[in-house]
Amino acid sequence: MSITEIKSKTLDWLDERTGWRMATDLLDHKVVPQHAGTAWYYFGGITLFLIGVQLFTGVLLLLYYRPTVAEAFDSVRFIMTRVEFGWLIRSIHSWSANLLILSAFIHMFSVAFTRSYQRPRELTWLSGIVLLGLMLGFGFSGYLLPWNMISYFATKVGTDVAGTMPVAGPTLARFLRGGEDVGAATLTRFFDFHVMILPLLTFALIGVHLLLVQKNGMHTPSGIPPSKLAHMKFFPNFFLRELMVWYGVLAVLGTLAAMFPWELGEKADPFASAPAGIRPEWYFLAQFYTLKLIPSHVWIFEGELLGLLGFGALAAVWVLLPFWGTRANGEPRTRLTAGVGIFLICYLITFTYLGYVK
Amino acid sequence: MRAPVILLFFAAGAFAAGPDSCMTCHTAMDDAATGPSALIKNDVHIAHGLSCADCHGGDRTNDDPDASMSKAKGFKGKPARSAIPKFCASCHSNPDYMRRYAPRERVDQFELYQTSVHGKRLAAGDANVATCIDCHSVHDIRAVKDSMSPVHPLHVAETCSRCHSDKQKMAAYKIPTNQFEEYRTSVHWQALSKRGDLSAPSCASCHGNHGAKPPEVESVSAVCGTCHVLFEQLYTKSVHKAVFSGEGGGGGCIVCHSNHAIHQPSTAMLTGPNAVCSGCHEAGSKPAEAATQMAGWIDGLDGALQQSEAVLTKAEKYGMEVSEAQVRLIDGREDLVKSRLNLHSMQTEDVRKPVEAGMAVAKETGKAGEDALREKDFRRLGLAVSVVLIGIAILAIRGLIRRIESNGDGGAAAAHE
Numbered sequence A: 001m002s003i004t005e006i007k008s009k010t011l012d013w014l015d016e017r018t019g020w021r022m023a024t025d026l027l028d029h030k031v032v033p034q035h036a037g038t039a040w041y042y043f044g045g046i047t048l049f050l051i052g053v054q055l056f057t058g059v060l061l062l063l064y065y066r067p068t069v070a071e072a073f074d075s076v077r078f079i080m081t082r083v084e085f086g087w088l089i090r091s092i093h094s095w096s097a098n099l100l101i102l103s104a105f106i107h108m109f110s111v112a113f114t115r116s117y118q119r120p121r122e123l124t125w126l127s128g129i130v131l132l133g134l135m136l137g138f139g140f141s142g143y144l145l146p147w148n149m150i151s152y153f154a155t156k157v158g159t160d161v162a163g164t165m166p167v168a169g170p171t172l173a174r175f176l177r178g179g180e181d182v183g184a185a186t187l188t189r190f191f192d193f194h195v196m197i198l199p200l201l202t203f204a205l206i207g208v209h210l211l212l213v214q215k216n217g218m219h220t221p222s223g224i225p226p227s228k229l230a231h232m233k234f235f236p237n238f239f240l241r242e243l244m245v246w247y248g249v250l251a252v253l254g255t256l257a258a259m260f261p262w263e264l265g266e267k268a269d270p271f272a273s274a275p276a277g278i279r280p281e282w283y284f285l286a287q288f289y290t291l292k293l294i295p296s297h298v299w300i301f302e303g304e305l306l307g308l309l310g311f312g313a314l315a316a317v318w319v320l321l322p323f324w325g326t327r328a329n330g331e332p333r334t335r336l337t338a339g340v341g342i343f344l345i346c347y348l349i350t351f352t353y354l355g356y357v358k
Numbered sequence B: 001m002r003a004p005v006i007l008l009f010f011a012a013g014a015f016a017a018g019p020d021s022c023m024t025c026h027t028a029m030d031d032a033a034t035g036p037s038a039l040i041k042n043d044v045h046i047a048h049g050l051s052c053a054d055c056h057g058g059d060r061t062n063d064d065p066d067a068s069m070s071k072a073k074g075f076k077g078k079p080a081r082s083a084i085p086k087f088c089a090s091c092h093s094n095p096d097y098m099r100r101y102a103p104r105e106r107v108d109q110f111e112l113y114q115t116s117v118h119g120k121r122l123a124a125g126d127a128n129v130a131t132c133i134d135c136h137s138v139h140d141i142r143a144v145k146d147s148m149s150p151v152h153p154l155h156v157a158e159t160c161s162r163c164h165s166d167k168q169k170m171a172a173y174k175i176p177t178n179q180f181e182e183y184r185t186s187v188h189w190q191a192l193s194k195r196g197d198l199s200a201p202s203c204a205s206c207h208g209n210h211g212a213k214p215p216e217v218e219s220v221s222a223v224c225g226t227c228h229v230l231f232e233q234l235y236t237k238s239v240h241k242a243v244f245s246g247e248g249g250g251g252g253c254i255v256c257h258s259n260h261a262i263h264q265p266s267t268a269m270l271t272g273p274n275a276v277c278s279g280c281h282e283a284g285s286k287p288a289e290a291a292t293q294m295a296g297w298i299d300g301l302d303g304a305l306q307q308s309e310a311v312l313t314k315a316e317k318y319g320m321e322v323s324e325a326q327v328r329l330i331d332g333r334e335d336l337v338k339s340r341l342n343l344h345s346m347q348t349e350d351v352r353k354p355v356e357a358g359m360a361v362a363k364e365t366g367k368a369g370e371d372a373l374r375e376k377d378f379r380r381l382g383l384a385v386s387v388v389l390i391g392i393a394i395l396a397i398r399g400l401i402r403r404i405e406s407n408g409d410g411g412a413a414a415a416h417e
Helices: A003-018 A020-029 A038-062 A072-081 A086-113 A122-144 A149-163 A169-177 A184-216 A234-259 A282-293 A303-319 A334-357 B002-012 B021-028 B036-042 B052-056 B081-092 B095-101 B109-115 B117-123 B132-136 B156-164 B167-171 B179-183 B187-194 B203-207 B217-225 B229-237 B239-244 B286-317 B323-345 B348-406
Strands: A031-034 A230-233
Touching: A003 A020, A020 A234, A031 A038, A031 A234, A038 A086, A038 A184, A038 A234, A072 A086, A072 B323, A086 A122, A086 A234, A086 A282, A086 A334, A122 A149, A122 A184, A122 A282, A122 A303, A149 A169, A149 A184, A149 A282, A169 A184, A230 A234, A234 B348, A282 A303, A282 A334, A303 A334, B021 B036, B021 B052, B052 B081, B081 B095, B081 B109, B081 B117, B081 B132, B109 B117, B132 B156, B156 B167, B156 B179, B156 B203, B217 B229, B229 B239, B229 B323, B286 B323, B286 B348, B323 B348
Parallel strands: none
Antiparallel strands: A031 A230
């Protein structure tokens, strides 16, 4: 029996038991539309790639990280100074987390502006928005884990803000902190959220998101007549292009990690006064700065509560975009949705910048 | 006459809760703008609910000047200058009375004043010396903690200098008038005025306030030792103690450090053209050689620590994690401080030990910094190699795509949706 025959028989044997040829058939038939906006499709893949980087580097960090108040900071310092390439893994994990959220935001806005959320892709949009929320949750919980001054006090501020939410606020703040204040229980909880609860939810939702993308196919801009629309095969043509982009992102990550290693700061001291210029990660800066601008009392409302209600209303409008972005007759509300999207981008960029410089 | 009096009564209401005939009349007098009634609104006594009559006597409730300022009503009037300390002491030396307003306030000011040069001269009939009001002001007496008070730590030196820098006034006493000028060049003034360190010494910290007098030669080190405790302990054991603090010795610490113009000490005090040691020890003598040796050690350690710090700072700027070494460097700086401190025992061995310990720290931290910089270079080299490899991989994929698509296995030309 020749090698070719052995290989063929083995693959047949495997297919009979696993049905793996279904997957390859799927890949053989999957195509990607080719048009001026094809580049935006890459951002979904970039986000997925960065999630993979986070998983890989996160697992390596877990080999040395110790989630206790007494050891967290020192264990991260140990990783950065004593473990071979520990500095690289930790810096890539931190930079990748930031690029991941940036990429997820770009992906979300590209979907919004190309109106890819329209029927029948409403659930794809919703699952994507929840995934973005989970990414922000990863960022918030991961920020505390090195247990340094900035992260400690930023978490204090963050959980304080959560505590001002109406009705459930105080309970939510206590739940997040595991007590009345940020402390040992908070670190344990945030660690649990970061390495167990959020990853489980994320993997499940990524599965749903990808299934929905597969089920409904890639969205094509409505302005292009079907006769003029070309397609390329997903595998290997699009996949190889995506792979090139991933390599590019890897080079950017490596450059950031080597040229600007993520700093560790000073160990958290709950008895010290909050350091000057304390602020959260950039993706929470716009909200943080907005809350700073709102007076402590507006009429009968507390300023922070009013700010949270405003953010909640804005988020609700954005999440429900597929449902109000299209008229009953299926026509898109182009101007309105573009206007809301542009407003949101302008708000986020302006207030993030102001929050950074002020 | 009655109408203006009524108007003045309301005007005076700003100062006292009840009717106060002293305020009523003195506000209406020609010198109202500069007189006591204008000054008294900032007075700490008024803030505590006291009035003119509580010091000067009389009956403030009576509108008739003759009756209100009668001896029968206990009116004392303006005290004679020589009587002022006793006048103030009638309340300030009374613990029961003072407890009502300032329970933690001392009540021995008058007692101390009598021991001071000012108090003794006053008792001897010299009315030109300072009494309470010369320092604390009169009628607008503010609490010491009030930053506008002339005896607030930030203003004490200036207040003393009002008399002690006045050549004409001091001529009769034959004492110098350059103390304030010199003090303003000192590290103490720097700490007080530039850093805002209110615990930094000014005139009263060394000379005393109410019991002010120059420290005796033998007690100078004890005065300095109030703050510089360890320095005094070592100095007391040194060979200098007996010489400096003895008769004609010049007075302990000030022999080397001066008194009012105390500048930042440096090893230049030990060796070189401005060495204070050379004032007593000839160049080439054993003590002068020892001083030069100790200065060399201390300078060497200082330089080594600065070099290590520079390397660590450079590594930190490149984002390298060197915090452990930076914390360790603090130990080295402590050794440097210890060596400067131990210098006061004038035993070379006492200086050598912390210098050696500090040099070991400087070496260790300097190496950590150099290692970090080498690691930085290694990372950048690694980055360059990785980027080149990634570039090659991207080009290879690009070539693969071209090959696949040139074989006609690229796009699915037909519309999919």
